[in-house]
Amino acid sequence: MSIKESVYMEKLRDELDQQSVPEDQLYSSVMKGYMRAKAERKIRVKQSRKVSVVLIAAVALLLVLLSLSDQTLRPVQLLQKVPGLEWVWKNDSLQGMELNISESSAYQRVDKSQTVDGMTFTIDGIIVDQTTIALDYHLALPSDSVGLGGDTFLFTVDDKFVVTEQSWGNFQENGNGKKVDDTYVAIVRDPIDMDAKELNVSYSVTLNAKNYAFTLPIEIEKVADVTKYATKKTSFELDGQSFSVKRVVVHPGITSIEIEEDKNNTYKVLRFLDLRLEDSNGHQSLPVKNGIISTDAENGNKVYYVQSNILNESEELSLKLNRVEALPKDKAFITIDTEKKTLQNPMEDGMLSLGKVTPTEIEVIYYMDSVSSNLLGNVEDANGKAIPTSYSESSDGREMIKLDTSNYENPLRISLISYPNEMEKAIRIPLKLE
Structure with missing residues (x-):
């Protein structure tokens, strides 16, 4: 759901609040809608499988033709050059490739x-x-x-x-x-x-x-060079929100991209689902498939990682953002009272509810078709004290987070690190190089 759609839904909700509907009629309507959506989804899946067979054959032919013209590109990079196949990049099963550091000159x-x-x-x-x-x-x-x-x-x-x-x-x-x-x-x-x-x-x-x-x-016989790009601040806007690329550093195998969010932004970015770097030849970096994709910098900024498969020497470098998960800042967390076993700020779309709750365990149930990442992040108590967690498990529409202590002040505040609410705009940002 985009930000504009969210605003529309809030307006629609306000209008619906002015109307009353019998509870049994409302429940019946919801269940009918759910069963119909479930049936239609099965039909779409069957249809998509038939289409996929044709597309796979076409892609295979295109890969052969493209590889003849550019022997340096990998299969995923070749797919990026095929018009109309942008959807391939959004398919989680095709994103990224394993790190291959042996290709580096270092x-x-x-x-x-x-x-x-x-x-x-x-x-x-x-x-x-x-x-x-x-x-x-x-x-x-x-x-x-x-x-x-x-x-x-x-x-x-x-x-x-x-x-x-x-x-x-x-x-x-x-x-x-x-x-x-x-x-x-x-x-x-x-x-x-x-x-x-x-x-x-x-x-x-x-x-x-x-x-x-x-x-x-x-x-150690060889010492690799660390290449720094974009040390000059490069600002950009995305769906009305302001950001800056602070710096890009090319490590062996991995490239780090530090992004700063404007403090006046009304939305908080949870994840950049499709973040890439593009060089002057149009080659694009691969995402990290087998490892950490982001960390927190000491200054509060986020550092994102992509593979250094293209970033050797390039006169131009651009950052491409196609899919960004974000939530309003006042909704980018959930508040849970483990003593009362209550979710104090339920999401308006009804996608989250509480399961098992004890002083040291919290189970959250989510109603989503698929989740490619954990939803729950850091935990703080009512006094802002960080509560350490020993593990977080996610399976079958449930996510469990275990607290290392029961010595805290309720309610607990748990940040959301992923949620199916996307900004609608895709942009390309030319970076200011040294």
Whole structure:
């Protein structure tokens, strides 16, 4: 729902408030509408499947033709060049590609291994700069492999720990389940000492309820450059709301984009669903599929991440925004009293309700066709004190968040980090480069 649609719905709601309808008649009408919408959706799904078969064949032919003219593009980038196939980018199952840092000129082959109790840990290659560590690795597992998980990386330089701000990886089993391939990226808090020639990589993982620990020293032969773009403030408007691109920094494999929202905005952005960078050749960055897509900066701004697949040297760089989730600031959170077990500010569209509520657990039920992200974010009590949470689970139309303490003042305020309410405008912003 766009902002204009939201305004219209509020006006319509005010008009309906002036009218009265018998409760049994209202319930009957709602159920009839629901059942009809459900039936029509099944018909649309069947029709779309028939159309998809034809479209897939057409896309395959177009990919072949386009690949002949531009050998440097990947399949998703080729799709971006096909007129009329913008919808492909909106399909969650097609968004993004796995990180491939080996294509970077700063990539250093390593091929070092260590074996512990039948498991072999191998670092295939690495990229290091002052702000980022990115590495390819794989695991060869014992024959009785069951219950793989709980992996952790630690890095040291000159016996000093490298503190990481954010990190992510893919961690997918490959083939018969006896091998795992992954690309791991860590953005560090303080600049790494580039005079040091050796980086120690410690890795631990759990298998069959047993912990395996590895340590490999890596001699750093190449130091990657960090390319900064758009250090000049670039302002833009989206659906009546004001924003600024503060800076763009190209890390190995990952590019960070810092965006500032105007304090006078009436809407709060929850997610940029389709955010891309485009270079002077028309090539577009890929989204991050296997990892964190945004973090909070210390100054309150948001930092968004895309892959650095196109961002080498370019005289022009543009930011493209096609889909943005946003809510009015006074509706971008829910307030729950765990003692009274009440939702104090229910959403007007009725998409959220309360499930199980205890002093340390809150279950929220949502009535949406599909949700590609968790809905619930940070938790604060009535005094503004942050309440730590140990996990948040989402499945089958329910999301559960567990509180690490019951020592707080009701009601609790939980921020929404996703909600199906989109701004209607799509824009392209030329960035001011250094």
